[in-house]
């Protein structure tokens with residue numbers, strides 16, 4: 001476990017604040033996050049995928065509707081095609097596991113049709129937003145689980161550059177959209193990747209009266 005002072009300095013630089021804060025292994029892992037864009041060829045340990053999916057499924061999900069799905073892409077040909085559709089990003093080809101996270105309203109559509117129930121409500125933007133949020137929370141749980149196992153990850157939003165072509169490669173049914181991909185694999189440690197800085201907390205936190213909280217003084 002890395003100590004808070006080091007990690008807060010890496011994350012906030014000169015704006016790092018008092019390191020006397022609650023701390024544990026989970027928080028240490030979260031503050032150590034960095035996206036990995038160079039992977040070794042090493043395979044993942046047996047059943048890693050199952051662990052990542054169980055972690056993803058343990059995320060909160062709106063009304064427990066679980067309006068997301070994921071495609072685990074491991075074969076070279078499909079990774080190559082998806083890489084080309086996402087600005088030719090090499091890490092998609094390199095990583096042993098490429099997870100494509102889907103906002104999935106097909107399952108609910110199918111259930112409604114089977115029960116002879118109307119399902120026009122599924123066409124509202126709100127339902128797409130709900131599905132995309134559910135997929136995102138699930139993916140982030142999987143990413144945190146992967147990092148806790150010593151694996152690297154990077155999200156791939158560029159998968160939305162060509163949504164229809166991506167749907168074709170993955171054979172997606174109607175009512176399903178790929179919201180982003182996630183590369184998973186062992187980082188090539190010969191390439192140094194720093195923790196990237198974030199805005200000071202004062203840029204985003206307000207107290208109840210909407211005045212900006214000064215995180216340096218605690219006012």
Ligand SMILES: Cc1cc2nc3c(=O)[nH]c(=O)nc-3n(C[C@H](O)[C@H](O)[C@H](O)COP(=O)(O)O)c2cc1C
Nearest residue numbers: 033034035037089154155156157158159180195196
């Ligand atoms: C939704 C989403 C989409 C992203 N898409 C890409 C991408 O297509 N390619 C890439 O190299 N990084 C992508 N990233 C990674 C971000 O660039 C990265 O998280 C950001 O620069 C901060 O760096 P860090 O993750 O190392 O802290 C994406 C991140 C998110 C959350």
